[in-house]
Amino acid sequence: MSRTDAPSPDALTPELDADLEERLEYRxxxxxxxxxxxxxVDHKRIGIRYIVTAFVFFFLAGLMALVMRAQLAQPEADxxxxxxxxxxxxxxxxxxxxxxxTPVLAGFGNYLLPLMLGAxxxxxPRLNAFSYWVFLLGSMFVLSSFAIGEVPDxxxxxxxxxxxxxxxxxxxxxxxGLGVIFIxxxxxxxxxxxxxxxxxxxxxxxxxxxxxxxxxxxxxxALMVVFAVPAVTLAAGLLELDRLGGTAFFEPDRGGxxxxxxxxxxxWGHPEVYILFLPAVGMVSTIxxxxxxxxxxxxxxxxxxxxxxxxxxxxxxxxxxxATGLPAQAAGFFSSASLVIAIPSGILYFCWIATxxxxxxxxxxxxxxxxxxxxxxxxxxxxxxxxxxxxxxVQVTDSYFVVAHFHYVLNGAVVFxxxxxxxxxxxxxxxxxxxxxxxxxxxxxxxxxxxxAFFPMHILGLLGMPRRIYTYEDGLGWTTLNVVIxxxxxxxxxxxxxxxxxxxRSWRRGSAAVPNPWGADTLEWATTSPPPEYNFAGLPVVASxxxxxxxxxxxxxxxxxxxxxxxxxxxxxxxxxERQALLLRDLTPAGAxxxxxxxxxxxxxxxxxxxxxxxxxxxxxxVALGMLVLAVGALYQSLPVLVAGGAYGLVGLVWxxxxxxxxxx
Amino acid sequence: xRWARGPAGFGWRAARAVLVAGLSVGLVxxxxxxxxxxxxxxxxxxxxxxxxxxxxxxGAAVYVVVAGFIVRGLGRPAPVPQQRLILLGGIVVPTLxxxxxxxxxxxxxxxxxEDDTDARIVVDGRQYWWEVRYPGDGVVTAxxxxxxxxxxxxxxxxxxxxxxxxxxxxxxxxxxxxPGQTNxxxxxADEPGTYRGQCAEFCGIQHAYMAFVVVAHEPxxxxxxxxxxxxxxxxxxxPQARRGRQVLESEACAGCHTVAGTNxxxxxxxxxxxxxxxxxxxxxxxxxTPEELRRWIRDSxxxxxxxxMPPIELSDRDxxxxxxxxxxxxxx
Numbered sequence: 001m002s003r004t005d006a007p008s009p010d011a012l013t014p015e016l017d018a019d020l021e022e023r024l025e026y027r028x029x030x031x032x033x034x035x036x037x038x039x040x041v042d043h044k045r046i047g048i049r050y051i052v053t054a055f056v057f058f059f060l061a062g063l064m065a066l067v068m069r070a071q072l073a074q075p076e077a078d079x080x081x082x083x084x085x086x087x088x089x090x091x092x093x094x095x096x097x098x099x100x101x102t103p104v105l106a107g108f109g110n111y112l113l114p115l116m117l118g119a120x121x122x123x124x125p126r127l128n129a130f131s132y133w134v135f136l137l138g139s140m141f142v143l144s145s146f147a148i149g150e151v152p153d154x155x156x157x158x159x160x161x162x163x164x165x166x167x168x169x170x171x172x173x174x175x176x177g178l179g180v181i182f183i184x185x186x187x188x189x190x191x192x193x194x195x196x197x198x199x200x201x202x203x204x205x206x207x208x209x210x211x212x213x214x215x216x217x218x219x220x221x222a223l224m225v226v227f228a229v230p231a232v233t234l235a236a237g238l239l240e241l242d243r244l245g246g247t248a249f250f251e252p253d254r255g256g257x258x259x260x261x262x263x264x265x266x267x268w269g270h271p272e273v274y275i276l277f278l279p280a281v282g283m284v285s286t287i288x289x290x291x292x293x294x295x296x297x298x299x300x301x302x303x304x305x306x307x308x309x310x311x312x313x314x315x316x317x318x319x320x321x322x323a324t325g326l327p328a329q330a331a332g333f334f335s336s337a338s339l340v341i342a343i344p345s346g347i348l349y350f351c352w353i354a355t356x357x358x359x360x361x362x363x364x365x366x367x368x369x370x371x372x373x374x375x376x377x378x379x380x381x382x383x384x385x386x387x388x389x390x391x392x393x394v395q396v397t398d399s400y401f402v403v404a405h406f407h408y409v410l411n412g413a414v415v416f417x418x419x420x421x422x423x424x425x426x427x428x429x430x431x432x433x434x435x436x437x438x439x440x441x442x443x444x445x446x447x448x449x450x451x452x453a454f455f456p457m458h459i460l461g462l463l464g465m466p467r468r469i470y471t472y473e474d475g476l477g478w479t480t481l482n483v484v485i486x487x488x489x490x491x492x493x494x495x496x497x498x499x500x501x502x503x504x505r506s507w508r509r510g511s512a513a514v515p516n517p518w519g520a521d522t523l524e525w526a527t528t529s530p531p532p533e534y535n536f537a538g539l540p541v542v543a544s545x546x547x548x549x550x551x552x553x554x555x556x557x558x559x560x561x562x563x564x565x566x567x568x569x570x571x572x573x574x575x576x577x578e579r580q581a582l583l584l585r586d587l588t589p590a591g592a593x594x595x596x597x598x599x600x601x602x603x604x605x606x607x608x609x610x611x612x613x614x615x616x617x618x619x620x621x622x623v624a625l626g627m628l629v630l631a632v633g634a635l636y637q638s639l640p641v642l643v644a645g646g647a648y649g650l651v652g653l654v655w656x657x658x659x660x661x662x663x664x665x
Numbered sequence: 666x667r668w669a670r671g672p673a674g675f676g677w678r679a680a681r682a683v684l685v686a687g688l689s690v691g692l693v694x695x696x697x698x699x700x701x702x703x704x705x706x707x708x709x710x711x712x713x714x715x716x717x718x719x720x721x722x723x724g725a726a727v728y729v730v731v732a733g734f735i736v737r738g739l740g741r742p743a744p745v746p747q748q749r750l751i752l753l754g755g756i757v758v759p760t761l762x763x764x765x766x767x768x769x770x771x772x773x774x775x776x777x778x779e780d781d782t783d784a785r786i787v788v789d790g791r792q793y794w795w796e797v798r799y800p801g802d803g804v805v806t807a808x809x810x811x812x813x814x815x816x817x818x819x820x821x822x823x824x825x826x827x828x829x830x831x832x833x834x835x836x837x838x839x840x841x842x843x844p845g846q847t848n849x850x851x852x853x854a855d856e857p858g859t860y861r862g863q864c865a866e867f868c869g870i871q872h873a874y875m876a877f878v879v880v881a882h883e884p885x886x887x888x889x890x891x892x893x894x895x896x897x898x899x900x901x902x903x904p905q906a907r908r909g910r911q912v913l914e915s916e917a918c919a920g921c922h923t924v925a926g927t928n929x930x931x932x933x934x935x936x937x938x939x940x941x942x943x944x945x946x947x948x949x950x951x952x953x954t955p956e957e958l959r960r961w962i963r964d965s966x967x968x969x970x971x972x973x974m975p976p977i978e979l980s981d982r983d984x985x986x987x988x989x990x991x992x993x994x995x996x997x
Contacts, residue, residue: 342759385766
């Protein structure tokens, strides 16, 4: 199918174009005000909401870290007591992993995926909204523990039996356990949505080998989530059954096994690192080629590396348990797998290097943060190989060496790319430009302070300082380094604050952004900044991996003379022609009367009709509220509330299943 | 003009300065006092330290090479055979480096982890202290693991409450204590000396003050140490100490603590039979002096908040007597 002579609307005049936009606007706008806020299913609104909410938790967790650093800045300090300190490090970890890192990446995925795919929304927009509401309500549930005064204090990993009913009597752990279930549900449905959206919701011609690299990173991440996250949801669920229901899954006195908990937790916990890492490297793999004015070298290598990481990461979880007294042979297997997973990361590095070398690299702010990522993750990856070596790991596990290692990975290799992404996509999302100068200051302060805040932790660990201690004696040789770390952490916070100031200032009164400020190659830059509710007035037709670089001007579905969407062989000409005709009917001005988004099939991205996108609806919020009632019922072990929440949620789900929220006209 | 675009030039220079400064601070801070894994005092920690220096050397080399490529990438455009570069730098070289790491791991692991044998010592992790038993010899003490130097020592690690982890960085890596299972650790101290250890798995509010020491003696001294403790403590000397023993036996103390040869046979808290011989109180919380012991008994919550010992209401006279008695329990 090279060209199509399907019936096209009359020659498009500017007036007709304006008419089209008006119709789309009418069809896609959310209701105004507060009702629109609760009922919107727009992936862009949800995405930005995710990012903003997650950043609130990032700042909270950062403040907690600063209090901890104040306590540790001198030996035997009394800034906070042991009870508060234990709550702080528990909540710092919980917020950073569950309420910041995971959702902020989901936010970018939500915002960018349909735009990059040339679609108008996700495959399940209502599920998308549901996923956000569950995340928000779950987060508020976890944080309400501060209001009740019973804060989780058993570490973000909540090992049994310490987290069990006998050793943690107040409700703190329940806030954590039930909260994790919320986040587990939210993340899992989100991942399913990403997978289905990528498979089905693509612009005509966007074959799998033309997917933007960021989309591939989201796909790999989502694949991992679907298999890994149920394990932690289960671990937290069984823990809560032990605590609230009197079962004994993890109670050694009654035949349970505390190590079972660790296996379930880390079966998710290690893939989780890569669940966070993959979208972050997806961002970097997007930004480096743009800043280098070069195509990503080794696109297939990169995709292969993503998928290899996703696969191998399921064979490494036991390296968190090397000190539990495992049989040597089992440990040997997990030690080897943990070493092998370094190879895909090596491939990624050399793909980026091979992209930068022939290019003329512009040191834009997003590129600076990407370079920060390259420098920091390189160290974090190397220490990762070290801790994969079992004999060495038993010295440093649960010491500050490991704290250093995973902050190089989670802060360096995830937060730096997220900051890169903010500087890269803010103009698109908000339609305003960030200050370049503030961005540079923010980067350099963060990058340099990072080394002071985290590098000395390696040495502390080797000097025998364990993790999770609220204080230490003088004269152990740990004091000087702790002072350096504390000063570094304050400086790091200053760097972060500069970006916050930058974002707040520009959001209110930044200069207007052009559609494609970076000269980027993917479809989100083909529409206005910010994009309209319907993303694209005329839907793009893709014939390259880099449509905005190779297809000038970008062919749109409304054009009467349409280039074939794909150079792949169609299955049968007639079938494809039929679909093409359908697609044109649905997505050209005539179809703008309905909320429709293009669909593509399988590998090749041949047009496969269109999807009716649901209208704004209260359902996701209403059903998510049911989950909250259920959790509160479980927390207070109140059967009536539990039953009420369950029944309410069930009714909501049935109602949901009943309605598509849009009748085709 | 560079300044106008932001602190870029300053930043690159500062980044270099940081590297140098960081390494210097690190070296200065490597105090002799630290229970350092890089200051090995036994064959196991020695083996692991050797492993570390190999890993560090390889890691540093990899860092320098890859960082060199990245820095070059920022320079003038240089056409490269991209596929070959990815294949070589991303697969071939990493595979070789990882193979070295793998072989080293297998060898070091084999050297450090021994097969199970009969243990002479049992260390029982408790919230937040360590009970140390020599079952064959009928000796129980707390927070100090006495061993003969120059011999391999095998310890059974157990716990009945929550998970703890036994870690003496100067002697060997850590091993968890997990309820419902017995883990075995074997290590050796080359020379007589005192080696600090600490709980390495978060175990509750006072995880920070769950320290202990391994005390390695000349073998003959170790035998004497053990023999001393096999006898119950000698009778208290002087009226005050005798009264102190009565206080111990009649007040709350006996419900939780044991002193060999008395009516005090509780097992919630540490065995006090040689309490005066120990270096510290409260598993590292404070020094073991008569004043601190007195303070500890009156309100240990003030010293180590959250530990399981309640404040003890005693008259000053009883308290003085009790301290006088406990000070005589020096293990001889």
